[in-house]
Amino acid sequence: MISFKKVIERRLFIQIVKATVIGVLVIVALFIKARLAGSIDAVDSTEISILVGLLVGGEVPSLRAIRKYRQSLSSPALLEELHIAETDERNRMVTLKTCRATVQLTVALLGFGGIVALFFSRTVLITIGAILIVILLSYVGLWLYYSRKH
Amino acid sequence: MKTQIRELRKKRRISQEELAKAVHVTRHTITSIENEKYIASLPLAYKISRFFGRSIEEVFDFSDVEEIDYDIF
Numbered sequence: 001m002i003s004f005k006k007v008i009e010r011r012l013f014i015q016i017v018k019a020t021v022i023g024v025l026v027i028v029a030l031f032i033k034a035r036l037a038g039s040i041d042a043v044d045s046t047e048i049s050i051l052v053g054l055l056v057g058g059e060v061p062s063l064r065a066i067r068k069y070r071q072s073l074s075s076p077a078l079l080e081e082l083h084i085a086e087t088d089e090r091n092r093m094v095t096l097k098t099c100r101a102t103v104q105l106t107v108a109l110l111g112f113g114g115i116v117a118l119f120f121s122r123t124v125l126i127t128i129g130a131i132l133i134v135i136l137l138s139y140v141g142l143w144l145y146y147s148r149k150h
Numbered sequence: 151m152k153t154q155i156r157e158l159r160k161k162r163r164i165s166q167e168e169l170a171k172a173v174h175v176t177r178h179t180i181t182s183i184e185n186e187k188y189i190a191s192l193p194l195a196y197k198i199s200r201f202f203g204r205s206i207e208e209v210f211d212f213s214d215v216e217e218i219d220y221d222i223f
Contacts, residue, residue, distance in 0.1 A: 084171075088179055090178060
């Protein structure tokens, strides 16, 4: 349990750093955009939307994780609950199956998209092909790594 | 896989939550094992059996082990 506490402390630190970096980057980007455009009102609303989206999408999960980890570190019972939830073998199996199904679905959809793109856009077709090749190479590489590890 | 977990638990008046905490898994895992939706790993089967003071064969029914339909997807 002590080692798990250290893992959670490390994760908490990483999340705090991540939330800070994302927040600072978005604010700096917004500041630069405002300076280049003359004022904040002159910045393109699409660019502001993207930056706000990045801020919310990056900060909200981090803040939730920070809250969860801080609560767990403040109470041994909550820490044990989190440890059980993370090491539970059924949860791990569900996660593995979900990841595998997601990858299979993604590859199938990309393949279907590639067939559709064949008739409309050569660029999209090449992009989808490149993504599929990267997924395939990652799969082969990781499969070799884990089959040697275990 | 059929098990005697529910019967042993009721005999001892232990809730799923208590058993789950004792063997360090979630209550959902115990529910799934009892409902034959999930097959416990060997270490977990050992922990559960040891908790009840029984052998693995007394708690878990291996008679239909050849017919277990492993989920391949």
